[in-house]
Amino acid sequence: MIALKGRAANEQLFDLVLSPLRWQVLNIGLELEIFDALKSEPDAARLALSLKLNQVALTLMLDAMCNQGFVEKENGLYRLSSLFEPYIISNSQRSMRSMLLHLAKVKHASEEDVINMLRTGESKHLASQFSTADFWQKSIDNLRSFHLSMSVTTMSELILNLPEWSRV
Known part of the structure; x- marks a missing residue:
């Protein structure tokens, strides 16, 4: 492992544990085409219906995507982050x-x-x-x-x- 200058060893070890979780959030959005669907449907309940996913679980995943910065949430509605959108939707x-x-x-x-x-x-x-x-x-x-x-x-x-x- 290449040590990152200015980062303590314990921080780097903790980051190793979290890195796979961060990838899983992105991977799920890509694999299940959540990002593509979110482009036209900002409501979690309707999005869950269209993707045939559990609404509560999808809402938690969308919130995790917000935490990562891939998605933004305002007044209970979700939208893709303009920073990531061109790279994570399939038709871009x-x-x-x-x-x-x-x-x-x-x-x-x-x-x-x-x-x-x-x-x-x-x-x-x-x-x-x-x-x-x-x-x-x-x-x-x-x-x-x-x-x-x-x-x-x-x-x-x-x-x-x-x-x-x-x-x-």
Whole structure:
């Protein structure tokens, strides 16, 4: 683990425990297409009906999404955060949805799979499928997604650093 300067070891250890929980909140929103549905339905009760989810549980999840900053809540109605919206809804040109879901499958392995690999040397984890054409096709698609989602930020930084920019 790369130690973060200025952060105590106990803070870093605590953060390791919370990081998977933060990812799960985002992952659930992406997998169940809650973010896409929220774009047109701000009411938790109607959203739960349309997604065939438990209203109480969905409301708790939406509140967790608010805590993460993905969603905002006002007067009992929810809406996507303008900061995250272009990246988490599937029909956006800068959507990172597919890429994030794919990367999570590649980068995240269950404890059981890691223990099994350590004991037997074998793994059923997606990363062990590097030799399949489907794996590489998804990787190429996700690389395109990455560049589309990051291009605005990167290009803005490049343009702002041009000496000519101060005269525009």
